[in-house]
Amino acid sequence: MPDSTDEDNIAVSVIVPACGRLDLLDRCLDALVRQALDPRHYEIVVVDDEPNHNTLHLVSGWRSRSVERGPHLSYVANPGPAGPASARNRGWRTARASILAFTTDDAVPGPRWLAAGLAAFGDGADVVCGRIQASAPARAAERQLRAPGPEEAGFTSASCFFRKHVLEGLDGFDERFSLPRAGDADMYFRLLEQGVRIVRAPDALVDYPLPPPPWGASLLQIRHVVFDALLYKKHPALYRQMVEPRPCWNHYAITGLLLLALAGLLAGLPVLAGLGWAAWLALTARLCAQRLRGLAHTPLQLAEIVLTSALLPPLTVFWRLAGALRYRVRFA
Template sequence: MLTRCLAALVRQTLAPQRYEIVVCDDGPDETTRALVERVADAHRARALQVRYVPVTATQGPAGARNAGWRAARGETIAFTDDDTIPDARWLEAGLSAMADGACAASGAIVVPLPERPTDYEFDASGLARAEFATANAFVRKDALVAVDGFDERFTSAWREDSDLQFSLLAAGGRIVSASEARVVHPVRPARWGVSLSQQRKSAFEALLYRKHPALYRERIASTPPLGYYASTAAAAAGLAGALGQRPAVAGIGALLWLGLTLRFFLLRMRGRSRAWRHIAEMAVTSALIPFLSIYWRIRGAIRYRTWFL
């Protein structure tokens, strides 16, 4: 993926002397370093600088991006990920969008999907609808300095870009759209049941809410996931009834949980792949996701000491 991304970056319409490529690796290895050095050697004669920055102080995209923009020499930083394919005019279009003095710009992200995507593929396509995502974003370096860059407590690829967006807005910055600055973001393969491990990201919702409660309610979520809470409560009531030898309570709780789970399953299957493996995955994960999501939300609320439900 990195080879593909770099091949697109070295073909930018912007003159080679006007930009540099900084590859930040928060899982440093010699294979990646060697790849970047080969690309650097191939384009040195064009005066295009390509640099490898190993990141060992922290893990996650927030820490890696901080290392990148601090190492960069340009006044404007363009962020993307190694699994994207930037358009040839990406940099040129992004700079053009910021020409009127904006502190940041949000580019367009294209996520190709099959006619009937899996639930995971459709969820990944949410990047195309995001207000501000660092898979395609431009930020002035002085604006990054002013807000101290990314919050490295966001150790997964989740909400670290929203946190930067909200920090820039809170500091009085203006963020514009750069619709002509496009990157294609193919959905990378994922293992069966990946949506279960993704529920860990719910903890970072609490951190974002603690830092920017008004903007979080305005732009992300005004109400908690009531369906998840109802499903969890129904299962708890059913279990309590069974343990307390109250069959009526146990039966009502079990039926409510089953009905809510079936509804969740059907919602996730609407317009999605009908492959039997995908149907089985949706059935299993639909039963487990509400419990895991609520667990990580509560854990995040406790960890970051905020009333977040």
């Protein structure tokens, strides 16, 4: 148990959710202990979202190496419910400082990340948004799946700072959002709706190395749209303003034409089936051309985009309707 003097010296607590990616967590902790800030003035709280001895051992190793000069490291197990929002909540509620910094285990905070974030509170801010810098660009075709969201506007849980009383007043992050992107958007919208003073700290930089996306990554990502229904239910105006100005009617049209063609085929109506297939092919080709625009691509990437362009509309419609039913909201 830390004495009161030690607690008074801690200016900021860094919360790092972890989920078994030991190599990434080790890289993140290495960056955090090298901050251009007196190591006695901050602590690092690692919240293990998949509690295991390997993560505990890694954190214990870093704690033993920094026990003399700081910073203080602590390990917190999060047995459930799992998810980054739950891990962040468990972390900030055990933190000792009045200012909380959040990053992720796959991020690499720059050496002045903490110092720059703390300095921004001098302007009377309640929340400070740092900056992330991707080491490699995401595949453009994947980014076209969604309109720009809060992270493009400058808010991400990989680099943000809160006064603790702000999170206490909001009762933390909404743990129903089990994905960081949707949870970040929800928190950002809640801050805007509450009129919380937010400032930007571009020098609070976090490097975000992006691994090459797996083949067909867009098909795996599209299931996350289910949480957009909850986001829309909670913040309909801000959702339409900042995430998606209007429903993706083109996906509904493509899916409807596909169903029409299949119905015509099953009903033995070749003319109806032919018209449906022709219209479906035309709209799908247009979607494929939009995703290919401005891209240099290999034959394998071309094949991926062609295939996923055919599958994305029905999958998108399915997950959007699943979200609408799950959260009981009229969301198209």
